Amino acid sequence: MTARSKQDSELIEIWDDVVRIKDLVLAIVINSITTLGGYFAAPNHAPMPLLFGLIGAVIGFIICSLFIKPKRIFEETESEE
Structure with missing residues (x-):
């Protein structure tokens, strides 16, 4: 198994x-821990657990967006005009 195919097998x-x-x-x-x-x-x-949970979810989102980078694959194709 090559390095490229091993990396591809880890992506879904x-x-x-x-x-x-x-x-x-x-x-x-x-996100589960922060929420x-x-x-x-x-x-x-009454509304405080919901508010604090939502704030925890936003904090978790910010943490994840700082440490986990997107793995997008862009493929350029020519369009017919």
Whole structure:
């Protein structure tokens, strides 16, 4: 197995975007920790757990976008006019 085919076997396509399985699992873990951490750290008043959970999800998204880079593959094709 060549290095290129090994790298290709680690990539999967989700919603028309190419991701590495390892990065996908890492992003799910990071977002779960930040979202649930915000939810459980919130005061027990009615809207606060939702608000803190949403803030945790945004923080998790920012962390993931800084550390996990896209794996997009662009293929140039000629169009017929």
